[in-house]
Amino acid sequence: MAISRFSYASLNVQDIDASVRHYTEVVGLRLVDRTKTTAYFQGADNQDHHCVIINQRKNAGLDHVGFKVNDRGDLDEAAKAARDHGLAVKEVKAGQIKGQGRGVRITLPSKHDMVLFYEAEKIGYLTGMENPDPVPRQEKLGGKVTHLDHTLLSCEDREPTVRFLTEVLDFSLTEKVVDPTGGIIAAFMSCGHTMHDLALGPGPDGSFHHMAFGMESRGEVIEGVDILKETDTPALEYGITRHGVAGVTTIYFHDPSGNRNEFFNGAYLAPGMPNEIDPIVWQLEEFPRGGFYYESNVPQSFFETVT
């Protein structure tokens, strides 16, 4: 199954105007389109219509994650494989999600919905599509985010979803955190060449832990923290730090509805060979160092606070 990339997260927010300000002026995304109840954003280095959709709803959290497939035919293949695996699958008509062609919506064992699609409307890179400059000319607000990189979703039992994603949809397991019996506490999975597109961690089924926006340098992450301070954006207990898992420089913060965001830089590339490369294994007692490498401590709120 050829899933090529994590394309977007569709999130629910309680105040769409405040959220539009957050995702443009704090995160630094481009506002592509909006209605009274929905808004679409894209980073600088992606041509597709959106990498984030926000929907005005009563409660915050995830509506679905979107993944792009390499070939039109992969959609029917994935739908059949998911049904054969006992999962609920719904058809998504072309245009039903703005800027996207036909898709299939699969409810994962973790109770998160994943939409697979092939076609996306193109808006081009921020620097344009003809004779571009290497960096954007105009001074834009917010962090110097290049792209949406990955998401971490929470669920009670990670193993059935890890099995479906790795055995049926051909994700590679790059790192995992295990308890003394070998049970999976957290799993980091890639469908391309980055260290992770989708991770799973402990928490209530169907809940959203965070989505991460990539930057080109550690310096830009530090500049991002200054923006968070200037805009009084609520951040996690720790200041800027580093994960042992993936080794990235990272800061977490929240949108106005409490959905967690991350600025990060420095993940290693993955070989992109499903089920051929052994994952890095973290034993649970070492996970505080894997979670927050400098502090060697994972604050309780890190897994408890989800939307």
Ligand SMILES: [Fe+2]
């Ligand atoms: Fe992350």
